[in-house]
Amino acid sequence: MLTGCMHNRRFSSTHLLMMLIVAGLLIKLISLGLFPLFDSTESRYAEIGRKMFELNDWITPWYDYGVPFWAKPPLAFWLTAGSYHLFGVNAFAARVPHFLLGVAILWVIWGWLGPRRPAERLYACVILSISVLFFISMGAVMTDMALALSCILMMRGFWQGMHGPEQSRAKERWLLFIGAGIGLLAKGPIACILTGVPIVLWCLLAGRLQEALRSFPWVRGTLLALAMSLPWYIAAELKTPGFIDYFIVGEHWHRFLTPHWQGDRYGHAHAFPHGAIWLFILIGTLPWSLLLPLFIGWKKPLALRDIHNKARLRQWYFLIWGLSPGIFFTAAANIIWTYALPGLAGLAMLAASWLARRGPARRVVRILAAGMLIVVLGWSAYLATEYREGWGSFSTTRDLVWQYKKEKQPGEPLVGYPFLDYSTEFYTEGKAIKAATEPELEAAMQRGHAYVAMHKTPYKNLPDSFKQRLHVVATHGDYLLLKN
Known part of the structure; x- marks a missing residue:
């Protein structure tokens, strides 16, 4: 009798969180077409996709008619332009591909953690989907969600290629390079840097660098990533010469390391104090950055001596991954808060791995449910208020x-x-x-x-x-x- 009651309790808790995840995603999906596109980021990227759709030009994103947009690769614009073909030119069509990229990230987490960790994968999806930065970015017309998807594919491919079931490791290893190809088309070389840094750091701490070098098809995998992305880079440079110099040197060096960079052709550089990325990580992980330490606490802090403990290897991997945007962008001044997005999945999986071992499960579920309700109801109330006031605070025409x-x-x-x-x-x-x-x-x-x-x-x-x-x-x- 007691066993049956406990099973029903776990069943109810699981389904409560599942229902809240689905409800939160549905509310976000339905809202995508209700509010206007923001100037300048959303409207700019939606308009670049519209020009691609109008001109039927799938090589060069156009900032204005006759003015190429060299700041970003085309993947996000391809998705937006393709959506216009299906749904017409409107805000919903512009946003829905980026919403689906967020769903794909949650699906990757769900499959990664697998049925052997049912509570952990559920907690991770809850924590990530309702983190403020992820929830807002999921459906926002930007390039960052495509970058986040490429990063999680690479991070999953490396981990599962090292530690997954023996029969599936070879397939999983190719995810590392497929994700790299996607990342090069989503945001450029920064995608490989944001995953390469945590992977190398983890290998050094764990003493697994030689094993990683032996285990992966680095040459063939790199050729695959280049085969996915390099043809577009060559075509873009041939069509509008000067693209590679501006994109590689300007966007990957000056933008991050040159304060008040004057070479931006499409707006202005964002100047923040050095180290501001850590504040963005803290804000982006709300409400969990407040709720989880306040109500849950940690069972045992991670210590370097635990790095060779098999149960701790994954937690260290998630921690280094989650903090990698902070590590990489600490010295950068020209940043925005979405630069924290590629590491959020790692932090969510780290928190989930701790919570799954904490107990009692009912308390964890209550905290997660409370966080979800705060964000979803807050988002709904915000949109309802803006709708009543005619979207007066929105920067849009x-x-x-x-x-x-x-x-x-x-x-x-x-x-x-x-x-x-x-x-x-x-x-x-x-x-x-x-x-x-x-x-x-x-x-x-x-x-x-x-x-x-x-x-x-x-x-x-x-x-x-x-x-x-x-x-x-x-x-x-x-x-x-x-x-x-």
Whole structure:
């Protein structure tokens, strides 16, 4: 009788967490098309994918018509453009491939830990899926989720190639190189660096470097990764010469190590204090970075003397992997918080391996369920509040463009002054006109009635001669829609 009750309790706890994971993913999926694309990151990448779709150019991502986008490889743009083929050009279509990449990462974790560790794999999926950074990035139009997928494939391929079931090790080893090929197309060489650093560090600590060098098909595997990615790099350089120099030197050296780098062709460098990546890791792992130490504690801290303990090898592997973005980006100033994303899966699996041995299981489940509810309900409440307020705090011109489309007459263009926001380009499907100077704005207005989209600050600085001829049609946050 007691055994049956305990089995039912475990059954109920497992299914409670499964239901919460599914509910959280469904809420995120349904919400993908409800809110507008953010300027500048989401709208910029969604618009680059739209241009790829419109021009049917699958080699060069285009920042603007005639201006190549050399800052990122094409994988994320391929996925976005392919989604437009299926769902049309809209925010949901732009976001859904990146949501599915997040689902794929959870699936990789689920298969990696396998049926021998049912509690551990469930805990890991819960912790990762509701970590603030992962939850927000899952569906955001960026290149970072594709990078995270490539990293977890490489990390799984190495670990399972060393420690997986004997009959499957050979297959798993190829995942390391498949992930590398994906990473080179997702973000570039940084993908191999972010996985190579923790793998080498772990091998040195565990004294397994020689074994790793003997066990993996390094030459054939490297050729496979290059066969997956190098043809695109060559085609991109041939089509727009200068790409490789800018991407390799600029994006992989100056961006991280040159403060206030002035060579960025597509925006501005992000200057943060050195070591800011550790704060981003702490924020990105919320609510768990607060809840787990507060309510659970640790059974036994990791110590270097435990590195050869078989039960501790995996925990050290997950720890070094999880902290590798911090290790690599500590000296970098030009960073953003998504740079912590490739290590989150390692931290989630580390926490899960500890929690699975903690007990009682009911307490662990309550803490995990509480964290999930905090994030999912917080996200839902945030979207509901923004919806009621008309998305006023969002940096986007979506609603202005919709208002323009309702009111415009044939031949009345939409002009962006003094620059064209990415969201304006996206929601007009590239039909908006850019007026960078007052003479260009004057020329657009002299051709007849025109609508003008701009921020409030440039409007304040306009000469009175312009203000007298323009009247406000609509406002949205810091944006104005005017007509002459």
